[in-house]
Amino acid sequence: MKQKVGLGYDIHRFVPGRKLVLGGVEIPYEKGLDGHSDADVLLHAICDAILGALGKGDIGEHFPNTDSAYKNISSMVLLGKVKELMDIEGYQVVNLDCVVQAEAPKIKEYKAQMKFHIAYKLAIDEDCVNIKATTQEGLGAIGQKQGIAAFVIVMIEKL
Numbered sequence: 242m243k244q245k246v247g248l249g250y251d252i253h254r255f256v257p258g259r260k261l262v263l264g265g266v267e268i269p270y271e272k273g274l275d276g277h278s279d280a281d282v283l284l285h286a287i288c289d290a291i292l293g294a295l296g297k298g299d300i301g302e303h304f305p306n307t308d309s310a311y312k313n314i315s316s317m318v319l320l321g322k323v324k325e326l327m328d329i330e331g332y333q334v335v336n337l338d339c340v341v342q343a344e345a346p347k348i349k350e351y352k353a354q355m356k357f358h359i360a361y362k363l364a365i366d367e368d369c370v371n372i373k374a375t376t377q378e379g380l381g382a383i384g385q386k387q388g389i390a391a392f393v394i395v396m397i398e399k400l
Contacts, residue, residue, distance in 0.1 A: 244398045244399075246395065247292065247294030247394070248290055248293055248392070248395075249291070250390070250393075251300075252282060252391075254387055255387060256275040257271075258273070259272070260279070261346070262315075263281060263283050263341065263351065263389070264284065264355025265317045265354075265355065266351050266355050269346075277313075278304070278312075279316050282390060283372075283391045284316035287359065287393050288319055288320055288323045290337070291324075291326075292323060294396070300319070303322070317358065317362055324362065324363055324364070331400050333363075333364075333365070334365050335397060337369065337370045337393060338371045338373075339393045340375060340391065340392045341375070342375055342392075343374065347374070349374065
């Protein structure tokens with residue numbers, strides 16, 4: 242069994258007039274994240290981690306923000322396309338460990354839903370997905386509530 246590891250990272254700034262979507266879950270908040278797609282930083286970081294483990298570049302190469310086909314697209318659709326690439330290569334996710342950095346909103350009550358949606362899309366057990374949340378203790382752009390960032394590490398294995 243061949244195993245590979247990938248690391249993903251994404252960050253988006255808050256803007257008024259958009260929905261906030263994290264981990265495929267819409268979260269009530271006064272602002273949303275700015276981006277060409279739905280700007281789901283957690284799913285973007287997951288996509289990048291998987292693409293990295295596969296040695297297939299990054300999310301911007303596969304779904305460029307210059308392509309109108311991806312304008313306002315759900316990042317769950319993008320994750321599905323990344324899973325298709327993984328399937329073609331004969332790999333599956335062993336586990337995901339995710340960190341969401343946000344001063345606000347608090348995501349604790351949404352983590353179970355996020356895990357469910359991510360696990361379902363990747364066809365893995367929910368216990369293979371871990372989501373942690375942390376603040377920046379008021380430091381930097383995240384600490385000043387200017388946006389949200391996410392880090393993800395993934396292990397995949399050959400089927």
